Amino acid sequence: MLNVNIWVIFIAGGLNMVLGMLWYGPLFGKAWMNGMGIDPDDKKKMDEMQKTAGSGYAYSLLFAFIFGYALDLFLNLVDVSSLGFALILAAVVYLGFGIANTVKSVLWGETNRQVFMINTGFEIVFIGIMTVVAFYL
Template sequence: MEIHVNYFAVIAGAILSMIIGAIWYGPVFGKKWMEIIGVDPADEEARKKMQKTAGPLYLAQFLLTLFQVLVLAHLIADTSRVGGLERALWIWAAFVIPTMAGAVMWTNQNSTLKWSRFLIQGGYQLVIFTVFGLLLQFWK
């Protein structure tokens, strides 16, 4: 059986994740996220320092997400029993959430910040995996 992956959809998924991330960690949850990571939004110097070092991190995140969408595309293309959205949500539930929960549970943050971090990050991952699944399911 030949597996067909739409590489344009893979690239589009990675680009969309960056756009959604900018909105998610900006206007939607930006203030809470800054509190969680210990950055004072009023501290212009700290924000400029973060922005100055962010370029290579954005590139690394984009490449990792590109790889993530590519693997997901292969998994979706290699099945006839479930659609892309269902496959993406199962992967999110079975691999992303438990991994993220383990990483968040073992921090020194108080319980409220742990749950906030988990819900913000888990919610973002749910949104992008939904986008990935739909994109890969319908853009073949």
């Protein structure tokens, strides 16, 4: 039976929240809101967003836990022997499954390219850091 390290799951949740606060806050928050068509000076719109933010954070945390579990399980199943191989494997899986599906929304005009690039950058950084964490734990 494969063991999944519970710490990888918890770290994934924490990292997702902290990195998300930085990424969508001081680093790229204004550009992301601009790409989403959100005016930060529109008090009414900002209040509406804050009302639904709690469930968004909860779902983000839940899926970060699921991601941590799946990543650790996957790396154990493949039995990676080096960090370089683990990172390449994570990149290939993300390119093949993640970006391959989400890029369609940009191609068909459902998602702003700027938002796509900011979101994709977040995912790449998050997956990269979590791959390092899972490999060493």
